[in-house]
Amino acid sequence: MADLQALREEAESAIASASSAGELEELRVRYLGRKSLLTQTLRGIGELPAEERGPVGKTANAVRVALEELLGRRTEELEAGELDAKLAQDRIDVTLPGHPPSPAGHLHLVTHTRREMEDIFIGLGFNVVEGPEVEFDHYNFTTLNIPPNHPARALQDTFYLSPDVVLRTHTSPMQTRSMEIQPPPIYIVVPGRVYRRDSDASHTPMFHQLEGLAVDEDITLADLRGILLEFARAMFGAEREVRLRSGYFPFTEPSVEVDISCFNCGGSGYLRDGSRDSLCKGSGWIEILGSGMVDPNVYGFVSDMGYDAERVSGFAFGMGIDRIAMLKYGVPDLRMMFENDMRFLEQF
Numbered sequence: 001m002a003d004l005q006a007l008r009e010e011a012e013s014a015i016a017s018a019s020s021a022g023e024l025e026e027l028r029v030r031y032l033g034r035k036s037l038l039t040q041t042l043r044g045i046g047e048l049p050a051e052e053r054g055p056v057g058k059t060a061n062a063v064r065v066a067l068e069e070l071l072g073r074r075t076e077e078l079e080a081g082e083l084d085a086k087l088a089q090d091r092i093d094v095t096l097p098g099h100p101p102s103p104a105g106h107l108h109l110v111t112h113t114r115r116e117m118e119d120i121f122i123g124l125g126f127n128v129v130e131g132p133e134v135e136f137d138h139y140n141f142t143t144l145n146i147p148p149n150h151p152a153r154a155l156q157d158t159f160y161l162s163p164d165v166v167l168r169t170h171t172s173p174m175q176t177r178s179m180e181i182q183p184p185p186i187y188i189v190v191p192g193r194v195y196r197r198d199s200d201a202s203h204t205p206m207f208h209q210l211e212g213l214a215v216d217e218d219i220t221l222a223d224l225r226g227i228l229l230e231f232a233r234a235m236f237g238a239e240r241e242v243r244l245r246s247g248y249f250p251f252t253e254p255s256v257e258v259d260i261s262c263f264n265c266g267g268s269g270y271l272r273d274g275s276r277d278s279l280c281k282g283s284g285w286i287e288i289l290g291s292g293m294v295d296p297n298v299y300g301f302v303s304d305m306g307y308d309a310e311r312v313s314g315f316a317f318g319m320g321i322d323r324i325a326m327l328k329y330g331v332p333d334l335r336m337m338f339e340n341d342m343r344f345l346e347q348f
C-alpha cells in the first residue's frame with residue numbers, strides 16, 4: 001500500500017512537470033503500461049493473502065484511475081500549448097502571395113482579339129505581316145486603283161502629313177507592299193492601326209484593321225467564302241453562316257460586303273422572349289467586313305513579280321478588329337476601347 005502511494009506521488013509529479021506530449025506518452029507506458037508496477041500489482045492480487053486483496057485492489061485501481069485522468073488532462077493542455085506555439089512560430093506563411101500583391105495585368109481587349117484573329121488565319125495557312133502606319137499616298141491610294149484626284153479618296157477622311165504622305169487609312173496598302181517583295185502564291189493577313197478623321201460612338205480617329213490577301217492559281221470567290229465561313233465559325237460559333245452581298249471597293253472586282261448570321265438571336269432576328277434583336281436590328285445578319293476579288297489594275301503595279309491577271313487570281317478582305325471585339329464582347333461604344341478606364345479594361 002505504501003509502495004502504491006509512493007508510486008502515485010512520483011507519477012503525479014512526473015506528469016505535472018512533463019513538457020511535451022511525447023514525454024507524457026513515455027510516462028503513460030512507464031506507470032500504466034503492461035510492465036508497470038501498477039499493472040503487475042493488479043495482476044498479482046490473487047497471490048496476496050485474502051484479507052489484503054480488497055484494500056490493495058481498491059487502492060491500485062484508484063491510483064490507475066487518478067493517473068489516467070491526470071495524463072489525459074495534461075496531454076490536452078500540452079497539445080493545445082504546442083499548437084499555439086506552432087501557430088506563433090509559423091506566423092509568416094511563405095505560401096501566401098507577396099506583399100503588396102503584384103498586379104496580375106492582362107492583355108487589352110483589342111490585343112487579345114487581334115491575336116485570336118491572327119491565330120485563326122494562321123491555322124488556315126496565312127502568314128502574319130505588318131506594315132508602316134505612316135504611308136505613302138502611292139500605297140494607301142494609287143496602287144489600290146485610286147489615282148490622284150479620284151473621287152474615291154473622298155470616301156476616306158485622311159490625315160495628311162505632307163502632300164504625298166498620310167497616316168494610312170486602312171491596312172490595304174500592305175497588299176501592294178507584300179506583292180512587291182513576294183511572287184505568287186501569297187497568303188497573308190495584316191493587322192495594324194489605321195487612322196481617319198472621324199469620331200463618334202462607332203468611329204475613333206485611330207482604330208484597328210486586319211487585312212487579308214490570297215493570290216494563287218485558280219482562286220475564286222468560293223475560296224473567299226469558305227475562308228470567311230471558317231473565320232466566322234471559329235470566332236462566333238460553329239453554327240454561323242456567311243452571306244455575301246455585292247458592294248463596291250476600287251481595288252476589288254467584284255466587291256462584296258460580308259455578313260455573318262447573328263450569334264445573338266441565332267439568325268432569326270428575334271430573341272427568345274419574342275422581342276426584336278437590337279444587335280442585328282432584327283435582320284438576323286451582321287456586317288463584318290468588305291472584300292472581293294483583287295482587281296487586275298492592282299496586279300498591274302506588281303506585274304514584275306509575276307502577278308498577271310491572266311495567270312493568277314486572288315481575293316482580299318479587310319475588317320475592323322475593334323468592331324469584331326465590340327460584337328463578340330458586347331461593347332456598346334468604340335471609344336471605350338481607348339479611354340483606358342480601368343473599370344472597362346478589367347472586365348475582359
Ligand code: DAH
Nearest residue numbers: 170172290291292316317318
Ligand atoms: N480597305 C477597306 C476599308 O478600309 C476594307 C477592304 C474592303 C479591304 C475590301 C479589302 C477589300 O481588302 O477587298 O474600308
